[in-house]
Each structure stands twice: as structure tokens, then as C-alpha cells.
Amino acid sequence: MRMVSFTLNGKPAVALVGLVESLRDVLREQLHVHSVKAGCGQGGCGSCTVLMDGEPIVSCLLSAALAEGREITTVDGIGTPTSLHPLQQAFYDNFAAQCGFCTAGMITVAKALLDHNPHPTRAEILEALSGNLCRCTGYLPIIRAIEDAAARMDGGR
Amino acid sequence: MHNGPILWSMSLGGGASGGRLRSAGEGVATQEIFIPESSETALDLLSQHGSDVFIMGGGTVGMALIGEGAVSPPLIMSLSRAKLNGVRRTDGRLEIGATTSLSRVAQLIDPPLLATAARHVGGWAIRNMATLAGNLFVPPPAGDAAVALLALDAEVVAASKGSTRVIPLAQFFKGRAQTALAPHELVVRIDVPRSAGTSAFLKFGRRLMNTPAVVTVAARVVRDDRGMCTDARIALGAAGDHPLRVMQAEAALRGRTLDSTSIEDAAAEAVRTVRPHGDALASEWFRRRMVGVYVRRALHLIGG
Numbered sequence: 035m036r037m038v039s040f041t042l043n044g045k046p047a048v049a050l051v052g053l054v055e056s057l058r059d060v061l062r063e064q065l066h067v068h069s070v071k072a073g074c075g076q077g078g079c080g081s082c083t084v085l086m087d088g089e090p091i092v093s094c095l096l097s098a099a100l101a102e103g104r105e106i107t108t109v110d111g112i113g114t115p116t117s118l119h120p121l122q123q124a125f126y127d128n129f130a131a132q133c134g135f136c137t138a139g140m141i142t143v144a145k146a147l148l149d150h151n152p153h154p155t156r157a158e159i160l161e162a163l164s165g166n167l168c169r170c171t172g173y174l175p176i177i178r179a180i181e182d183a184a185a186r187m188d189g190g191r
Numbered sequence: 192m193h194n195g196p197i198l199w200s201m202s203l204g205g206g207a208s209g210g211r212l213r214s215a216g217e218g219v220a221t222q223e224i225f226i227p228e229s230s231e232t233a234l235d236l237l238s239q240h241g242s243d244v245f246i247m248g249g250g251t252v253g254m255a256l257i258g259e260g261a262v263s264p265p266l267i268m269s270l271s272r273a274k275l276n277g278v279r280r281t282d283g284r285l286e287i288g289a290t291t292s293l294s295r296v297a298q299l300i301d302p303p304l305l306a307t308a309a310r311h312v313g314g315w316a317i318r319n320m321a322t323l324a325g326n327l328f329v330p331p332p333a334g335d336a337a338v339a340l341l342a343l344d345a346e347v348v349a350a351s352k353g354s355t356r357v358i359p360l361a362q363f364f365k366g367r368a369q370t371a372l373a374p375h376e377l378v379v380r381i382d383v384p385r386s387a388g389t390s391a392f393l394k395f396g397r398r399l400m401n402t403p404a405v406v407t408v409a410a411r412v413v414r415d416d417r418g419m420c421t422d423a424r425i426a427l428g429a430a431g432d433h434p435l436r437v438m439q440a441e442a443a444l445r446g447r448t449l450d451s452t453s454i455e456d457a458a459a460e461a462v463r464t465v466r467p468h469g470d471a472l473a474s475e476w477f478r479r480r481m482v483g484v485y486v487r488r489a490l491h492l493i494g495g
Contacts, residue, residue: 036224053221054257054267076255077317078401089294090316095254097247099224100271143315164400165314 040101042067043111051098058082058093060101061108069109069138073167080166083139084108090146092165109138112145121145124183125176132170139166144180153184221257225268230350230379233273238352242374244268248290248325251317252333270322275379283385289324289378293336296323304390304409305383308339311394314401324378327360330368332403332429332472339392340381341426341436342409348380357382364433388413388422391492393485397472404429405473406481410489412449420444425457425489429473430465430482437461440486449494458487 039048042065049064056075061067061084073081075094082093085107113119118126121141131137140163147154147162154162159180168176225244227233237244245264247253249271256262270290277288278295287296297309297318312318312326312335326336327347340360347358349372360381363371372378390411396402407428413421423441428434440460447453467478 053224054254056254056258075258077251077313077320080314080316083316086319089319091320092251092316094258095249095251095317095320097224097250097254097267097269099226100250100269102226146315161400162315165316 036099038098038102040103041105043107047106049098053097053099055098056094057084057096057098057101057106060098061093061106067108067110071135071138073135077165078167079136079139080143081136081139083142083166085142085146088146088149090143090165107142107145109141112141119145120186121148121180121183124179124186128175128179128182130171130175130179136166136168136170140168140176144183147180148184148187152187154180156181220263220265221267222265223267225266226271227268227273230273230275230377233268233270233275234350234352234377236268237377238375240266246270246377248322249292249320251313251321252325252329270377275324276322285383287323287381287383289380290322293318293321293323293326296336302343302383302386302390304339304343304392304411305336307392308336308394308407308409311335311392311400311407317401323381327363327378327381328368328370331431331433331468332405332470334428334434335394335404335407337434338407338426338428339409340383341434342390342411342424343383343386344424346382346384347378348382349376350379351375351377355379361436364435367432386411389493391489393489393492394428395481395485403472406430406467406478406485408482408485408489410486410493412444412490412493414449418448420447420449420453423457425461425486427461427465427482427486429478430467432466432468435465437464437486439464444490449490454487454490454494457490458483461486 035050038051049060051060058070061070071081073079077092077095083090084093086104113122121144125131159177225236244266247269275288275290279286293309293312297306299306326334345360347360347363349356358371388411392409394407395405409426411424415421423444425440426436440457443457443460444453462483465482467475469475
């Protein structure tokens with residue numbers, strides 16, 4: 035075991051982690067961040083996506099020991115239930131969530147996309163989302179939501 | 192190193208259930224994870240522990256193998272803080288640090304072949320974690336970047352404590368999960384020389400993006416001013432035990448113009464030579480057929 039400290043959604047977090055324990059399991063089981071979903075455990079589905087220093091990673095494949103000193107952002111750090119981020123509002127308005135399992139990962143990767151590229155083309159959205167699987171929506175409402183959010187955020191929100 | 196069923200066939204073939212994932216990390220007796228802050232420390236640790244250490248670049252394959260219970264290494268070394276990342280260009284030659292992320296490699300403008308291959312690996316999050324040198328060690332049908340590196344005559348810089356040697360990538364792969372590296376050696380850099388000719392990269396997968404390959408082709412053809420092929424590289428992924436060059440197919444082009452006849456001959460040589468594996472993505476028969484189709488397409492792209 036070893037002690038690891040990092041920033042989680044802007045606040046300091048400390049955890050005692052196993053040597054090969056994934057960041058995903060530490061977030062879910064010790065820090066109770068259940069928006070980070072445990073999907074395939076192979077990096078193939080994207081449902082455990084978080085941002086590390088602003089860049090998307092799959093938390094199932096990151097040894098928690100390597101999160102030391104890093105800034106981790108989950109969907110919980112992107113908006114709150116009373117003050118939704120424009121992306122979250124756009125997902126709601128465009129029916130972009132059905133079962134909801136992929137939604138946190140989708141919004142997290144979309145946040146990183148819009149941070150890098152405020153006006154992505156549809157092709158750029160598809161490429162950014164290619165690591166995130168959705169088995170409900172057929173993706174189109176998700177793509178529309180991201181386009182909608184990009185348009186709404188145009189005013190510099 | 193792990194010699195059993197390969198990563199993707201385990202995950203896609205239904206070998207291990209999700210239920211095993213959680214317990215595997217707790218069950219193995221990993222005694223230490225080293226996170227060296229310099230390449231010197233990494234080489235020191237490797238000289239002490241040699242083949243007992245399981246080395247992880249970005250961990251995208253290593254952590255999945257550990258999670259599945261396919262490997263239970265007593266010692267792990269992560270290179271993520273060993274300062275082995277970065278890109279340097281000298282005299283047109285590209286020196287890429289071992290742990291440079293595939294996202295970074297995908298941004299390189301020259302040579303376009305390498306960036307295109309890097310963009311075909313996984314999704315965005317995976318490319319942010321996965322490293323270029325790590326891609327040399329992933330079993331087929333993964334390993335697309337290595338295929339492009341073969342077509343570019345890349346060289347592997349391998350270091351051990353106190354010494355460094357250069358291994359041409361074409362001589363690096365020795366078999367399934369076997370390389371020319373000694374137990375105390377570490378890949379610290381990959382050098383890509385300035386290359387002549389026209390190149391093409393094609394990957395055929397079950398989906399457009401974020402998928403292992405049915406087959407991957409990287410081809411490069413050098414022609415003189417009369418259009419005669421003076422040199423050729425045809426490299427394939429998912430067509431054998433490791434990324435490989437099909438030299439018989441390359442030879443079929445030499446001294447000829449790139450036309451339908453020479454291209455057919457090269458494709459036929461490639462099909463005859465390869466020994467692909469069957470898995471959940473594609474059977475051995477289908478992969479062999481697609482090798483012919485995709486070598487032909489890549490060469491037509493270059494020819495056109």
C-alpha cells in the first residue's frame with residue numbers, strides 16, 4: 035500500500051492505495067465518486083474517463099500511485115445539479131442520455147474537446163468520442179448536444 | 192513476459208469475466224511499484240532486478256493484463272516520470288523519446304506516415320496514456336505505430352547501465368512477445384531517419400476508429416525519374432507474431448514501375464508469406480485475404 039495525494043475536482047484528496055489498484059477503483063470505493071463507471075476495465079469503453087491535468091485518460095488503466103500530485107477532474111467537477119455546465123444542460127435538452135452509464139465519460143471527454151477546440155467540426159467530435167461507447171442512443175443525440183453546447187458557449191461562458 | 196492468449200482475444204473472446212477484474216489486483220503479490228524520476232534511476236533499478244521487473248510505459252496494456260490476472264508481476268516499474276518523453280529533430284532525423292505519448296506523435300507533421308498510424312491507435316484517452324516505445328511491445332492485433340516505424344526504417348536505441356546500442360527495428364522483433372532486448376536493457380528512444388519516397392498507411396478494423404486491426408499496412412516506395420521502383424518497404428500488422436516487413440513483396444516491386452501487374456505480384460507475395468492469427472475479430476483465412484486486398488490498395492494509393 036502507499037499513500038497518494040492529488041487534487042480531485044479542485045479539492046485535496048488523499049487515499050491509501052494498493053500497488054496495482056486503478057485510479058478508477060480508488061475514486062469509486064474510497065472517495066465515493068460513483069459517476070466514474072466501471073465498464074470494461076480494458077480501456078475500450080471510455081465509461082471511466084476522467085481528466086488528468088486537463089487531458090482525458092481512462093482511469094481503469096492508471097495505477098492510482100501515478101495520480102500523485104496530479105489534478106483529477108470528474109464530471110462532478112464540471113457542473114453541479116443546481117448550476118449545470120452548458121454541456122450538461124445541452125445533454126439534457128437534446129435527450130443525449132438514456133441509461134446514463136456512458137454519460138459521465140461522454141461529458142468529460144466533450145469538456146476536454148471544447149477546452150481545446152471551442153468550435154469542433156462534426157468529424158472532430160466523432161474522433162474525440164471514438165473511445166467512448168454508448169449502447170443506447172446511437173450517438174446522434176450526443177453529437178447534437180456537443181454541437182449545441184459549443185454554440186451556447188460561444189458567448190464566452 | 193506473458194505467453195498465453197493475447198490481450199484483445201481475451202477481452203473480446205470472452206475468456207475472463209468482469210467479475211475477475213476486481214479481485215485480480217488484490218490477489219497478486221506485487222511487492223513494489225517503482226516510479227523512477229530519471230532514466231538513470233530506471234536503468235539502475237533494471238540492472239538490480241532485470242527480468243523480475245514488469246515495465247510499463249503508459250500502462251494501457253500492462254494495467255489491463257494485470258487487471259485480467261494474465262500477469263502477476265512481483266515488481267513493476269512505471270516510466271511515466273522517467274523523463275524519457277520528448278521529440279527532437281536533428282538533420283531531418285527525428286529522435287522520439289520512448290515514453291512520448293501517441294497523442295504527441297499524432298501531432299507530428301513529418302513524416303505523415305507515423306502521425307497517421309498513431310491516430311489509428313485506440314481513442315483519445317488511450318493515446319494520451321500510451322507511449323510510442325510501449326507500442327513495440329503490444330501483441331498483434333494491436334501495435335499500429337510499430338508498423339509505420341518499420342516502413343520508415345526506424346531504429347531502437349536500447350540502453351542498459353553504462354552502455355547504449357542501436358537496433359534496427361526490422362531486427363528488434365524475435366517472436367510473439369519476444370524482442371532482441373536483453374533483460375537489463377530498456378528502450379530509451381526511437382530514431383526515425385529522413386526517408387525518401389511516397390508512403391501510404393491503411394488500417395482495416397471492425398470499426399472506423401478505436402479498434403484493433405484486422406490488418407494494418409504501411410508502405411513506402413522510392414522511384415527514380417523514369418518511375419522505376421528502386422526501393423520499397425511493405426510492413427504489416429496483425430499478420431503474424433509481431434509487426435513485420437514482407438521482404439518478398441518488397442522485392443517484387445524492385446526494378447519495375449508501380450502498375451497493376453507489379454502491384455498484383457507484390458500482393459500475392461504478401462499473401463503467400465504471412466502467417467496471421469485468427470481471433471474474435473477475424474479468422475486466419477480472412478486476415479490472409481485482407482492482407483492481399485490492403486497491400487494492393489496501399490500500393491495503388493502510392494501509384495496514383
